[in-house]
Amino acid sequence: MPREHRDPGQWATLTGRKKVLVVIHTEVYGQRLRDLLPLVAADLRIQVAFTIAPHAFNSGAVRSLPSHGSTVIPWEEAVRSEFDLAVAAGSQGMEQVRAPLIRMPHGIGHMKLSRTADAPEGTPRTVGGLGRTYLMRDGRVVPKSLALAHHDDLAELARSCPEALPAAEVVGDASHDRITVSLPLRERYRRAMGLRPGQRLLLVSSTWGTGSSFNRLDALLPRLLTELPPEEYRIALLVHPNVWSGHGHWQMYAWLEAFRQRGIAVVPPEADWRAALIAADWLIGDHGSVTLYATLTRARILLARFPEADVNPRSPGAELAGAAPALSPAHPLTEQLAYAAAEYPAAEYARIAARISSVPGEFNQRMRALLYRVLGLGQPAFAPVTRPLPPPAPLGLAPEAGPWGSGGTEIPA
Incomplete structure (x- = not known):
């Protein structure tokens, strides 16, 4: 069960940690983000916390939290706090988070088009997750980095939200790598x-x-x-x-x-x-x-x-x-x-x-490099391992x- 959030300032044993916020909108988004956790799990320089963001399907989001206990911060508190990095697979509410944001895809291949209701009147539907509706607020690109799986995604991004191209980086796909291994x-x-x-x-x-x-x-x-x-x-x-x-x-x-x-x-x-x-x-x-x-x-x-x-x-x-x-x-x-x-x-x-x-087998290496670059830390002195799936x-x-x-x-x- 998630552990209720307490302010660690008075009671923390390790202080001065880089603070990472994992923002979970839905159960699927949380499952995607869990593949990132081993990349920072053993680093004593990093403290990870979780929050459940507003979403129509967030009733199951808590099930995607790590089962052995997590520091879960209420959304209202999370958006008032400062973090060194936030990672998310969704866009809703992310402009409120006070941290450099790495946005992940929440699915594969950017297959689905945006809902008709999400397209401004008179405009065509964009690819889900890659349009201005998902990436921009008040004329600015929200993510500091947009992690993509394939170079083809860059072409889609150029069509739907070229303003976000400077933030885009191809890192591969975690599920692809774990399935193949x-x-x-x-x-x-x-x-x-x-x-x-x-x-x-x-x-x-x-x-x-x-x-x-x-x-x-x-x-x-x-x-x-x-x-x-x-x-x-x-x-x-x-x-x-x-x-x-x-x-x-x-x-x-x-x-x-x-x-x-x-x-x-x-x-x-x-x-x-x-x-x-x-x-x-x-x-x-x-x-x-x-x-x-x-x-x-x-x-x-x-x-x-x-x-x-x-x-x-x-x-x-x-x-x-x-x-x-x-x-x-x-x-x-x-x-x-x-x-x-x-x-x-x-x-x-x-x-x-x-x-x-585009980079099969390289998600862990590329994604860890991106995480640590945004955090301003040197990477741990060992290569990340893509582990087989449990039975x-x-x-x-x-x-x-x-x-x-x-x-x-x-x-x-």
């Missing part, structure tokens, strides 16, 4: 999830919003249960944390309980999904980040939804939509899974995967820790 552990992950020899894992992934797979899950999940033999296939459902935050945990489990009782494992939103993706034989996805990360793995991809009007046409996600087979409502699923496996366009997927990061929880086990207690069908009052 973990690929040799695939069989270990499959054993940890409880898959039997010869059993195949189908991962269903959904982003949030009306164009997502979840919006039509009531048609897809019954098909999976009806058409796929349970002794041969395990099915796991991975839903974007914004859906859990927007509808509430109780409601999500209530909607999914009947499917869970019939054998579909629900990956809880706080779980690290990346090891499960590595373990998967197939991924049925949409225009979310997980689908694009699947190009790094052995998972065969089928697209259940792809709302073209909401996707940046120059993004690797749009390119993936032109290569991956689309799920058909009229043909047996076993035939479609076999087709996706037989027609797996490995060369195309490798080319698309190369658009995730995932057994399928069907983690959801039992949710609101159902012993996992019965009765919904608690």
